[in-house]
Amino acid sequence: MSxxxxxxxxxxIARDLGDAPGPLHWVVNGFNLVFALFTVVWGxxxxxxxxxxxxxxxxxxxxxxxxxxxxxxxxxxxxxxxVIAGIGAAAVLxxxxxxxxxxxxxxxxxxxxAAFGTVNGLGLALGPTISGFLVGGIGWxxxxxxxAAVLIVALAGTVVLPRVRPERVGxxxxxxxxxxxxxxxxxxxxxxxxxAIGFVTLLTYLPNALSGITSMDPTSAGLFMxxxxxxxxxxxxxxxxxxxxxxxxxxxxxxxxxxxxxLGDLGMLALRPxxxxxxxxxxxxxxxxxxxxxxxxxxxxxxxxxxxEQTGTAAGVLNLFRIGGxxxxxxxxxxxxxxFVTASMPDNPVADATAAGIPGHPHEYAxxxxxVVVVLALLVAVTAASVVLLTRSRKRTxxxxxx
Numbered sequence: 001m002s003x004x005x006x007x008x009x010x011x012x013i014a015r016d017l018g019d020a021p022g023p024l025h026w027v028v029n030g031f032n033l034v035f036a037l038f039t040v041v042w043g044x045x046x047x048x049x050x051x052x053x054x055x056x057x058x059x060x061x062x063x064x065x066x067x068x069x070x071x072x073x074x075x076x077x078x079x080x081x082x083v084i085a086g087i088g089a090a091a092v093l094x095x096x097x098x099x100x101x102x103x104x105x106x107x108x109x110x111x112x113x114a115a116f117g118t119v120n121g122l123g124l125a126l127g128p129t130i131s132g133f134l135v136g137g138i139g140w141x142x143x144x145x146x147x148a149a150v151l152i153v154a155l156a157g158t159v160v161l162p163r164v165r166p167e168r169v170g171x172x173x174x175x176x177x178x179x180x181x182x183x184x185x186x187x188x189x190x191x192x193x194x195x196a197i198g199f200v201t202l203l204t205y206l207p208n209a210l211s212g213i214t215s216m217d218p219t220s221a222g223l224f225m226x227x228x229x230x231x232x233x234x235x236x237x238x239x240x241x242x243x244x245x246x247x248x249x250x251x252x253x254x255x256x257x258x259x260x261x262x263l264g265d266l267g268m269l270a271l272r273p274x275x276x277x278x279x280x281x282x283x284x285x286x287x288x289x290x291x292x293x294x295x296x297x298x299x300x301x302x303x304x305x306x307x308x309e310q311t312g313t314a315a316g317v318l319n320l321f322r323i324g325g326x327x328x329x330x331x332x333x334x335x336x337x338x339x340f341v342t343a344s345m346p347d348n349p350v351a352d353a354t355a356a357g358i359p360g361h362p363h364e365y366a367x368x369x370x371x372v373v374v375v376l377a378l379l380v381a382v383t384a385a386s387v388v389l390l391t392r393s394r395k396r397t398x399x400x401x402x403x
Contacts, residue, residue, distance in 0.1 A: 001147055002031055002062075002089060003200075003326070004127030004229075006082075008207040008218050009140035014356040016140065017075040021342075021352050025334040026079040028204060032327035034086030035093075039323055042094040051098040051164040058091025059155045066148030070141040102164050121236070121295070125229035128207055132222020179306060179317055187390030188302035191254055191294055192322035193329075194383040197376055198261030199291035200326045201333040202268070203228065208357030212365035213273055224277070228284040235292030243297070250301050251391065254294050258384035261290030265377040269370050273362035333372060340368035 007028050014024055046054035065085035072078035096116070104112045134142040180186045206228070207221040216224070242248045267283025302318050338355040344364045345351040354361045355368075 001123055001127040001131060001143070002085065003035075004124050004203055005131030005143060005222075006031070007204045008128050008131045008222060009135050009143050010208060011211050011357040012135055012140040012218070013075070013078070014353060014358060017072070017078065019353045019356045019358070020075070021334075021338045021355055023075040023079055024352075024356055025331070025338070027075070027082055029327070029331040029334060030079050031082040031086040031089070032330050034083050035089050036320070036324040036327040038087050038090035039094060040320060042091045046091070046094050046098055051095045051102065052158070052161045053095075054091045055095025055099060055161065056155070056158040058088045058093075058095055059151050059158060061085075061088030062092060063088075063148050063151030063155060066144045066151060069144035070148065099161065099164050103162065121233050124203070125226070125233050128203070128225040128229065129222040132207070132218040132220070132225075135222075136217060136219035177317070182305060183390045184305040185302055185317075187387045188254075188298055188305065189318050189321040190383050190387050190390070191258070191298045192318070193325040194258055194261055194380050194387070195291045195294070196322070196325040196329045197383060198265050198380040199228075199287050201329055201376060202265075202287060202373075204330050205333055205337070206268075209271060209365065209369050210277075211357040211359060212354060213271055213362045213369065214277065215359040215362070227281055228288040231285055231288030232292035232295070235289055236295045236297075239293055239297055250297055253297060254301075254387065257290045257293035258380065258387065259290075260286045260293070261380045262377050262384065264288075264290055265373050265380060268373040271369065272366055333376075336375065337368055337372050340371050341365060344368060 010024060010027065013027060018024070042054055042058070062085050065081045065088060068081040069078055069085065072081060100112045100116060130146070131143045134146055138145075180189075203225075207216075207218065207225060210216040210221045210224065211218070239248075239253055243250065243253070264283045264286030267286060268280060270279035270283065271277075299318065338352075341355040341364060342351045344367060345354065345361065348354075350358075350360060354365055357365075
């Protein structure tokens with residue numbers, strides 16, 4: 001919900017606390033950027049203090065930040081609280097995955113991580129919808145109160161967590177950038193970056209576009225977003241079955257997903273003030289499939305491309321590409337859209353409000369949105385071409401070169 005559901009509240013936050021684009025976008029970008037950076041920091045800290053402790057600290061810190069966010073009297077205090085929430089969320093992610101990894105082995109481990117992935121997928125898919133209902137029923141502060149309530153329950157549950165403190169491994173590097181000399185591994189790391197460009201940006205800000213272009217209310221926008229997010233839930237299971245039966249290869253799945261992202265982003269050009277929303281249903285499904293098809297699959301393929309003794313470090317590099325890419329690209333989307341809107345409305349006092357998704361100037365918002373989605377499609381196409389070129393090398397050669 002923190003990643004996928006917060007932006008849907010931005011128009012209401014803008015009306016309540018002010019629509020200056022910099023502070024307003026940091027409600028989303030502050031969380032995302034700090035979350036990405038502190039994932040690496042907490043990785044090192046967690047190894048030293050214990051994963052159960054870092055998880056408990058992260059849950060408490062993020063829950064407290066949620067309460068402060070809900071009570072924030074100004075956008076500056078809200079931004080500060082969101083930054084603190086990002087720091088805590090990084091500890092939650094690092095601590096939780098490390099605990100699961102250490103407590104489970106074999107088939108039980110696979111089951112545990114499958115459940116973990118399913119819950120993450122549910123949050124990603126339903127975040128905009130749940131937040132839309134909360135904004136419509138309670139107001140924007142309800143989004144942060146709901147997050148805090150869930151975390152309070154989680155904090156109570158941490159009392160039963162077992163101690164999980166790994167053995168120290170000397171001065172092993174947190175991140176081994178030398179892995180990026182492995183062309184196959186590097187190419188696979190770019191797949192989630194393509195997903196961040198073509199899907200996560202729209203997941204975050206398409207509700208604003210629906211508000212700014214069609215005057216759709218947050219509750220309706222959240223429901224409509226299911227068109228794009230439900231495929232994310234369904235695609236991984238279908239892909240797993242197809243891969244298991246030998247019907248398709250991982251490379252084919254990745255290629256189809258990248259093509260779907262490009263076509264889906266271009267299809268968003270059909271979102272116009274004077275056209276039916278039905279025209280963007282197929283593009284939304286395509287974008288959801290583009291992101292959902294390689295989930296899990298790309299992780300397995302990337303880690304299989306490196307020597308077994310480097311899989312842990314490789315996972316850290318892959319997640320830095322994934323989470324860092326999402327944070328930077330979501331921020332870049334917001335800044336670019338705001339620049340396009342304000343450029344089309346020079347000296348207009350409501351330009352910032354329009355960029356925030358507040359209805360009133362649908363044609364100006366639509367023009368800026370169309371420019372941005374064309375840029376997204378081009379960036380995905382370039383990234384896809386890079387993936388194809390890098391993964392042409394033989395896996396056996398790559399594994400040897402990374403050793």
